[in-house]
Amino acid sequence: MKVKRIVVGENLFAxxxxxxxxxxxxxKKHGIFSINIMGGPGSGxxxxxxKTVATLMDMNIACGVxxxxxxxxxDSERISVLNVPVVQINTxxxxxxxxxMIKKGIENLPLADIRIxxxxxxxxxxxxxxxxxxxxCNITVANITEGEEKPAKYPxxxxxxxxxxINKIDLMPTVEFDVDRFNAYLKxxxxxxxxxxxxxxxxKNIEHFVKYIVEHISE
Amino acid sequence: MKVKRIVVGENLFAxxxxxxxxxxxxxKKHGIFSINIMGGPGSGxxxxxxKTVATLMDMNIACGVxxxxxxxxxDSERISVLNVPVVQINTxxxxxxxxxMIKKGIENLPLADIRIxxxxxxxxxxxxxxxxxxxxCNITVANITEGEEKPAKYPxxxxxxxxxxINKIDLMPTVEFDVDRFNAYLKxxxxxxxxxxxxxxxxKNIEHFVKYIVEHISE
Numbered sequence: 006m007k008v009k010r011i012v013v014g015e016n017l018f019a020x021x022x023x024x025x026x027x028x029x030x031x032x033k034k035h036g037i038f039s040i041n042i043m044g045g046p047g048s049g050x051x052x053x054x055x056k057t058v059a060t061l062m063d064m065n066i067a068c069g070v071x072x073x074x075x076x077x078x079x080d081s082e083r084i085s086v087l088n089v090p091v092v093q094i095n096t097x098x099x100x101x102x103x104x105x106m107i108k109k110g111i112e113n114l115p116l117a118d119i120r121i122x123x124x125x126x127x128x129x130x131x132x133x134x135x136x137x138x139x140x141x142c143n144i145t146v147a148n149i150t151e152g153e154e155k156p157a158k159y160p161x162x163x164x165x166x167x168x169x170x171i172n173k174i175d176l177m178p179t180v181e182f183d184v185d186r187f188n189a190y191l192k193x194x195x196x197x198x199x200x201x202x203x204x205x206x207x208x209k210n211i212e213h214f215v216k217y218i219v220e221h222i223s224e
Numbered sequence: 225m226k227v228k229r230i231v232v233g234e235n236l237f238a239x240x241x242x243x244x245x246x247x248x249x250x251x252k253k254h255g256i257f258s259i260n261i262m263g264g265p266g267s268g269x270x271x272x273x274x275k276t277v278a279t280l281m282d283m284n285i286a287c288g289v290x291x292x293x294x295x296x297x298x299d300s301e302r303i304s305v306l307n308v309p310v311v312q313i314n315t316x317x318x319x320x321x322x323x324x325m326i327k328k329g330i331e332n333l334p335l336a337d338i339r340i341x342x343x344x345x346x347x348x349x350x351x352x353x354x355x356x357x358x359x360x361c362n363i364t365v366a367n368i369t370e371g372e373e374k375p376a377k378y379p380x381x382x383x384x385x386x387x388x389x390i391n392k393i394d395l396m397p398t399v400e401f402d403v404d405r406f407n408a409y410l411k412x413x414x415x416x417x418x419x420x421x422x423x424x425x426x427x428k429n430i431e432h433f434v435k436y437i438v439e440h441i442s443e
Contacts, residue, residue, distance in 0.1 A: 046374055130348070
């Protein structure tokens, strides 16, 4: 008799990719541009989201947000103050978001009313990069307190990203950080990646990130 | 016929726990106290290790180090300068160390010559907490640029830790960080956890961490 082979990992990824594709179709149907924000714990993902969403709202561009965390409502509570629809997903231990979680999130957002959907992934520079979500654009938030060699130490995350935001540049006078060295490591992983240094605290250069987003809405 | 049930996840964990137990036995046999250092990317694990190992060497306490990274030799090169035996484990994508990797590491260390074995885990506040390694003491490195609510957002990591080092206190004048709020979140997760605020950069309070280690060698 022929042996039946089940490769658990591959099977799981195939199912995930299928749902990711469904998410993509739904979002496209509603003309929504979607952005997946990833990065280590405390890199400043939520703070960047706050400033970015506020700026887009001022431009009358409606946003929706899916917040991914293992536990707690900290981030969704911060974002909901901005008066945008937010769905909090608690993974209950899982170290990343999967396409099925995004599907649930999408079902709970008023899709007809929004132009841009942000996803804030679980704070983790490794695992979120392994799961397709069906999102248009991947962002990694680095920050200058992490050190310059992170792109070389977490290559997958940086290789799947379209944009890297180097956050906390307001700490430049105090924290030693060699931007050229960081950029060199990054370009080794991905040549054509867009790099925007920002400060979520002061708002510096957030307008460059917003410009990037706005240019992509109509695509 | 009775159905045979294979629960893949549980099976993997059981095998891991078995090897972790073997690691524990080997280390105990050699009278080695072992420490597993965990924390997010760029929290300062390697810098703390550098200062701690240097101090222990000055006290004539021999150390060995296992460095865990997805890719690269950055951390092991930094530690090897101190003239201690170091083994670099590259997980090749995996987001955490497992007991089998530690076993391989142990086999490559001169066990008869060392009193303390440090393990630096992959930079990740989630997954490393899920895998037993057979190590005596778990340390989580937090840092003040991450924000105060991290223990509530990454509860498993903090709940399995014996000591939390709050790093980068040299940035206190510049970075807003409410130590009491951090401690309150932490104590909700684990009441009896030991908290040591440190600066790997200036070396401040590293002696308190060293004191903790030295007190536990003879146990």
